[in-house]
Amino acid sequence: MNKHDLPHESFDEKARKAASNNQFKFVRVGIWNLFFDLSRRNSRIQLDIPSRVSGLGETIPYLWRYMSDVRKAGGDVLVFDIALSAINALLPAVSLYYSGELLRMIQATIEKREIDQGSFIHIAAAHAVCSIAAKGCNRAKFQNASVLKRRIEAHFREHILHAHARLDVPTFNDAAVQSRLGACFSGDNSVGWTALSKIIHWSTNVLQLLSQLLVIANMLQGQKNDILLALLCFVAPLFMWIGERGTGLWNNNWVAYSSDVNYIKLEGLSRCTQDARYRHEIVAGNLQSYIQDKYRAASKTLGDASMSLDGARQVLHATERGVPSFLYDLVGQAPELFIAARALKAPSTIPVSLASLKVLQEKASTLSSLAFVIWRESQSLLSQFRAIRNFYEIINIPNKVVDGNEPYPIDTKDGKVGAAIEFKNVSFRYPDAEKDALRDVSFSIKPGQLCVIVGANGEGKSSIIKLLNRIYDCTSGQILFDGKDIRSLRLADVHRRTSVLYQDYQHFPVSIGENIGMGDPQDSHNDLRIREAAKLGGAADFVNSLPESFDTLLDSSTGVYMGGDNPDPLFERIVSSKLLRRSIRTSLSGGQMQRLALSRTFMQPDGDVTLCLYDEPSAALDPQAEYDLFQRLCALKGEKTMVFSSHRFGHLTKHADIILYMKDATVCEAGTHAELLAEDGLYAKLYNIQAQAFL
Ligand SMILES: Nc1ncnc2c1ncn2[C@@H]1O[C@H](COP(=O)(O)OP(=O)(O)OP(=O)(O)O)[C@@H](O)[C@H]1O
16 A cells, blocks of 8 residues: 555445445445435525625725736636526527527417427527537536636635735734634635635526526517416426435535545645644744645645545535436426417417426526526625735735844854854733743853743743743733844744744644654654654654654644534544544644644754754653653753743753743742752742652
8 A cells, every 4th residue: 555545445445335235325426435424314495694785996906906816727618617607697598599599490480380390490499509508518518617616725725825914913813814714714615616606507597697698588579468378487496406415425414535645735734724723833833834835745646636535525416406407397398388388279278378488487587586686796796805805915914023134143153053042021911911921030141051830720830831932922011032133033034943842733634754753844854854853852762663653644634524414423433433533533632732843843953943942842751751852852951942831840950951940920939959948939949749649
């Protein structure tokens, strides 16, 4: 088996076998495995709430830009789609015209008792051509649409990904920004595709309505109408409504799952950029371009095979509806055929002309509902236009942490002696917080020193780490790196020179190997270095023991969807089978997760790093792992400046060059272990409490 493949083949086999027992239906559509529970049905009524109408004026430049982007991304496929849509929209009018002609001919035949065979053949042939062309057009349009969608989605999702990836933590966490970012999606699809499909659909409907109105206007000239017969026209819509209720696989409980590695990667990367939990890691690890490159590469590899769940739904829907739609067509024409036959048999019983009947029929059923649809879609179209404007504007959302322009380090000493750090009267409050997380904090750390920050929960230890990595800017005061204000330094340089392990570290929903590799985006493919970093982080042994080793996907519920009123039992029965669970849902212990996070920090190129920041790096480690880690880190002392936040007193505090004891959001004691014990203050008190446990 290719090392990048999940064991989905054997899983599919299993699914097929189970499906043959009638437990559920299994269908493979593109990259999707779809399961439908046939034992339970539900009939959910979907409500469509029209969006509010708003002004168009300011959105026109954005619409223009959108159209030009769509044209570039869609290319020939777009032109083909528009042409097919236009033909599709005009065919009903042509068909209506010939229906009218047919009826006129029948009427003339009745009156003159003589049939014009040439005209009859001409009309019948035209009808047949219209009918075949409509089917062919629909089929071609359907096939073309999936490629078009893939192109448009690829283009616009890249823009969305970039817009998300470039934001810093405070900006990303801003509720208003979140709401704007959220508006880039409509369900499964990006605004780029949703807007285009709506625009094409709406335009097609308008063309269809206008062309048929024209034909009708032409036909109505000199005709008498009878409203009673119009009722016959409702037979078809009624039949369709009854026929559609409660049928279709998607009305059952369902589970959809994709095992395509590239698709999972696309979803995972896109999720990382949208989820606030990953923001620290993305910003601190300079991962913005890395994620974009990976996304682009996976998207390219997947090519036109990529299909959203919505696309798979449409494919299935189209195949499901093949026969019924033919029946609907027949029923739709039944009243007309019936009256035509009646006219031929007994002309005196006909209350109105057959041409009028046709006009009434079309008017009552198709055109009225079409007009209603156009009206309803017009409103949602306007809200799509607003969404397009937002879509282009989000790329300009300014970051709250403003980039500096001085390179760092100022003098290149290969980072061998670490960075000199100084906090000068620093205060800090989180955005929207009610009180300061740090108050008037001052301290300094010399190059190569080991600093440990201790204190109770919520005293500000992690906040210092976040300010040192410039995830946030301090509210007042100054932070100096090698004598320079951190705000004047290039952010990307600061992040590259800093290795950080957050307390709330996150693993990305990609493979273990890729997670570790992200420690050095430039060299993320280097298997040797990944394995070496895993060894240093203490993760190598347990990773090697996993069936998929470094290819094991972390937290990959990506690509699994469910629907229906109670899909959980189906999910449990089918998708959570042991085989699948192993491949997509690897659960690791807290300690193992922490070892992976540590491994990522060891992936960072040694020469680049001048400052190592560790927020509770051993909280989830067992004593042996903690000791081993400490030994490895101690070897770096003197080469890198290291700042730890910790609750534990032990190896770290004893070897620290400086300990900062935090209380009430400020540093209240500072010194070495021996100095602070001699001081007999708060640090000594806390140390003695812990030490007594071992007496
Ligand atoms: N994102 C945030 N938004 C608002 N307030 C926050 C945020 N993160 C932390 N705080 C608050 O800032 C203060 C300092 O938090 P910080 O995480 O720095 O403490 P800590 O000493 O690291 O705590 P612990 O030992 O529990 O990790 C706390 O009062 C906390 O509630």
